[in-house]
Amino acid sequence: MAIEKVEVLNIAECVCKRPKMFTATGSIEEIVAFFSGYESASMYSSNVKDMSPVEALSWISSECGIEDRFSYGLPLNYVEVVKSRFGTSSNLLEELLSYFSSLKHSST
Numbered sequence: 001m002a003i004e005k006v007e008v009l010n011i012a013e014c015v016c017k018r019p020k021m022f023t024a025t026g027s028i029e030e031i032v033a034f035f036s037g038y039e040s041a042s043m044y045s046s047n048v049k050d051m052s053p054v055e056a057l058s059w060i061s062s063e064c065g066i067e068d069r070f071s072y073g074l075p076l077n078y079v080e081v082v083k084s085r086f087g088t089s090s091n092l093l094e095e096l097l098s099y100f101s102s103l104k105h106s107s108t
Contacts, residue, residue, distance in 0.1 A: 010100065011038070012100060015034060015093075016096050016097045026093075027089055028079060028088075029079050031092065032075070032078070035053040059096065060082055
């Protein structure tokens with residue numbers, strides 16, 4: 001009998017693996033909105049233990065060549081840039097999972 005290794009995931013990784021558990025359809029718009037909402041809520045709490053959604057937004061912005069996503073005005077303008085870079089939500093989620101995986105491997 002093989003023993004499976006249990007891996008603890010951060011919130012952003014959970015969203016990447018099962019986006020429809022956290023959003024209605026798993027679209028890029030919803031994923032960005034989920035991460036942005038988490039970021040907004042974390043600004044008003046000193047007890048946030050997992051900042052991975054905020055880190056995910058930073059990585060997404062960096063990958064899209066965006067220094068300040070708020071300078072894009074409406075969130076829809078930001079999302080359009082993200083869509084043009086990644087194409088589909090599946091591509092975005094796959095690359096984001098790879099990013100977090102590389103962080104885990106580099107810290108061990």
